[in-house]
Amino acid sequence: MMGSNMIDDDGYRENVGIILSNVQGQVFWARRIGQDAWQFPQGGIDTSESPEQAMYRELKEETGLNPDDVDVLGCTREWLRYRLPKRYVRKNKTPLCIGQKQIWYMLRMLGNEESVDLANSPKPEFDHWRWVDYWEPSKKVIFFKRKVYKRALAELEPLLIDV
Numbered sequence: 001m002m003g004s005n006m007i008d009d010d011g012y013r014e015n016v017g018i019i020l021s022n023v024q025g026q027v028f029w030a031r032r033i034g035q036d037a038w039q040f041p042q043g044g045i046d047t048s049e050s051p052e053q054a055m056y057r058e059l060k061e062e063t064g065l066n067p068d069d070v071d072v073l074g075c076t077r078e079w080l081r082y083r084l085p086k087r088y089v090r091k092n093k094t095p096l097c098i099g100q101k102q103i104w105y106m107l108r109m110l111g112n113e114e115s116v117d118l119a120n121s122p123k124p125e126f127d128h129w130r131w132v133d134y135w136e137p138s139k140k141v142i143f144f145k146r147k148v149y150k151r152a153l154a155e156l157e158p159l160l161i162d163v
Contacts, residue, residue, distance in 0.1 A: 005044035011098035012081055014045040016055045017152060020063070020070065020107045025160050026131035028063070028109075029140075030118070033127045039141055040149075041125070042102065051075070051103040059107070062125050064117025070107040073159040080104060082148045104152035106159045134160075 006014040018041040020028035031038050043058035045051055059065050083099040090097070118126045138149040
């Protein structure tokens with residue numbers, strides 16, 4: 001059940017991003033259904049949710065993983081924002097959403113990979129996933145998300161080293 005997502009006064013949709021790591025320090029990289037586009041799991045925060053609640057809901061919907069399948073290592077201290085290029089802005093929607101502001105979470109997978117189920121929601125986001133080197137997503141994600149990916153990965157990287 002999709003609730004209504006929060007869009008702030010500046011037109012940014014509140015969102016969570018999920019960097020799921022394994023013990024080797026690689027990260028979960030997923031391909032959007034029907035597209036040659038790869039990204040980290042992410043999704044909007046509903047009005048009744050905290051960012052952490054949204055993160056667990058999105059994790060379940062997009063990867064099939066439960067809270068006990070992961071260890072939450074930490075999250076970004078503040079919102080990281082990106083603007084959508086003009087051609088991606090849906091001008092007929094109100095309130096107008098011009099981009100996303102995201103809290104990013106660093107998770108470590110505890111269970112085994114067989115727990116991953118990309119078809120765990122009525123409208124799956126992804127059709128394939130793999131482990132990739134830590135910095136690869138910041139070079140391969142769609143261009144307008146690269147700066148945010150770099151900032152999230154840079155801020156959260158020390159959490160992996162401390163484990």
